[in-house]
Amino acid sequence: DAGVIQSPRHEVTEMGQEVTLRCKPISGHDYLFWYRQTMMRGLELLIYFNNNVPIDDSGMPEDRFSAKMPNASFSTLKIQPSEPRDSAVYFCASTLSSVTGLHEQYFGPGTRLTVT
Amino acid sequence: AQSVTQLDSQVPVFEEAPVELRCNYSSSVSVYLFWYVQYPNQGLQLLLKYLSGSTLVKGINGFEAEFNKSQTSFHLRKPSVHISDTAEYFCAVIYHYGGATNKLIFGTGTLLAVQP
Numbered sequence: 511d512a513g514v515i516q517s518p519r520h521e522v523t524e525m526g527q528e529v530t531l532r533c534k535p536i537s538g539h540d541y542l543f544w545y546r547q548t549m550m551r552g553l554e555l556l557i558y559f560n561n562n563v564p565i566d567d568s569g570m571p572e573d574r575f576s577a578k579m580p581n582a583s584f585s586t587l588k589i590q591p592s593e594p595r596d597s598a599v600y601f602c603a604s605t606l607s608s609v610t611g612l613h614e615q616y617f618g619p620g621t622r623l624t625v626t
Numbered sequence: 627a628q629s630v631t632q633l634d635s636q637v638p639v640f641e642e643a644p645v646e647l648r649c650n651y652s653s654s655v656s657v658y659l660f661w662y663v664q665y666p667n668q669g670l671q672l673l674l675k676y677l678s679g680s681t682l683v684k685g686i687n688g689f690e691a692e693f694n695k696s697q698t699s700f701h702l703r704k705p706s707v708h709i710s711d712t713a714e715y716f717c718a719v720i721y722h723y724g725g726a727t728n729k730l731i732f733g734t735g736t737l738l739a740v741q742p
Binding site for chain 1: 658660662668669670671672675677716720722729730732734735
């Protein structure tokens with residue numbers, strides 16, 4: 511298996527521009543998570559999906575952030591308009607649920623976003 | 627509130643010395659426990675996990691951890707570290723209630739700095 515795939519790996523954009531981050535989860539996994547990592551706040555869960563349906567988006571910082579999962583193999587995280595404080599590494603992770611609940615998550619390599 | 631505490635933000639250690647990275651969680655309810663490692667500019671990789679059964683869990687790269695329910699701890703240990711173990715280590719917990727889905731809650735991370 512190729513693991514969780516994220517693109518792009520690096521993104522540099524100017525303030526006010528729209529940014530779209532992409533994620534392909536591991537085939538067969540039914541949960542997908544978006545995280546943000548910064549030095550100041552560590553790892554933060556932004557949103558997660560179960561069977562393509564958003565379950566909890568309480569971690570999404572503002573209305574400028576939106577996430578979609580149109581099918582089981584693809585998800586996007588969009589920031590519009592972007593701001594310098596959005597600069598961070600964004601991780602996507604996926605997992606397969608079991609009768610005893612969720613277990614380990616498998617992380618992608620991350621997208622390093624820099625907003626100037 | 628449910629939380630995970632990693633008291634040590636950085637642990638310097640000499641090569642071939644033993645190391646322990648501490649992790650405590652906040653609740654005595656049923657938990658799944660994980661340790662992840664993040665090498666520079668990479669995503670998170672699962673080191674080991676505790677779901678049930680034996681309280682001593684062995685993981686990759688010679689690491690092990692012990693689940694102590696009475697002390698609500700899950701400390702990570704390695705008897706002899708290598709330069710290549712230099713990385714950020716994250717403890718994470720899923721608080722679960724009868725199989726209900728819950729989020730993976732991360733600690734703030736501990737930087738293991740192995741010196742020659």
